[in-house]
Amino acid sequence: MGGKKSKPSPPPPCPFTRTPWRTIPAWNQDYELLLRRQIKEIQPQWKPTIVLVGPVGAGKSSFVNAILSVSKGHKTDGACTGKGDKSCTTSYDKYTDNSLLQNFRLRDCMGLEKSAEEGFNVADMVSLLKGHIKDGYTFNPRSPITPENKTHWRDNPKFEHQTHCVVFVVDANVMHTGIPPAYVRKIREIQTAVKQLRIPRVLILTKADVLCEEVQKEISNVFRSFRVREAIKTASEVFNIPEASIHPISNYEDEDSVVMNWKKNIPLLLTLRQITQYAKDRIEAVNEHSDSD
């Protein structure tokens, strides 16, 4: 009114960064094949264990299925996935195969919940990292495993039984809405144990397709998406993990067609390559240390 101009509102954030915030050699089928080859060439002395941990519904089991699908070349749903407040995954299952996972064991875990008494118990996580928990154990949120459990408790775990890389899995969208403090507390407690045991850490931000419509339209936009970039920065601060160890991905979802998409495989393969390399490095570091004793 009165000729007074109202202040222009700031423009909405540009959906793309000026230049890609992460560069990769190429986004084509040759590069997809190269990544597959590189992963198969990562050959540790024996099969290390990679453990997935994160809030309920973050997409841990979907990541397992995505990796198994990429590996087989067709969609598979070996791990139970679903929407709900309670963890769909309750047991401690391992996944390996004759292709991309031929030299590794991927382990899916029950999800963390907001309440202290529900979901994956932090005490169980510490026992698991140290190698005390045997295959097929069903987690009980209210009562962590103890040495009295003769079936699933391992008294004197060797280095082979321990975890060799921990992969934190978090929904990228939570980075904008705010990650509930209870989750941050639980994840930090787990990180303390992970650091003490010198286990390498990787963070996966799932559902990048939901976070940014440009990524949903075209997955190769993921390293140019402003929102994804911001989510990575926030995650790095909240979880104290270097940005280079944080991977935005989009899992293969139920609604997707049965056909695999090599473009969608690239972020998944980049993630798997780093995880498997870290797990191999962990074995080598311990071997070198024991050689020099």
Ligand SMILES: Nc1nc2c(ncn2[C@@H]2O[C@H](COP(=O)(O)OP(=O)(O)OP(=O)(O)O)[C@@H](O)[C@H]2O)c(=O)[nH]1
């Ligand atoms: N759009 C989209 N949906 C996803 C993605 N990853 C997982 N989802 C969906 O998120 C829901 C939960 O996924 P799950 O893989 O079961 O999650 P989880 O972390 O294993 O959960 P719990 O086992 O319950 O702890 C499912 O409905 C998935 O289809 C993704 O990258 N994009």
Ligand SMILES: [Mg+2]
């Ligand atoms: Mg699960």
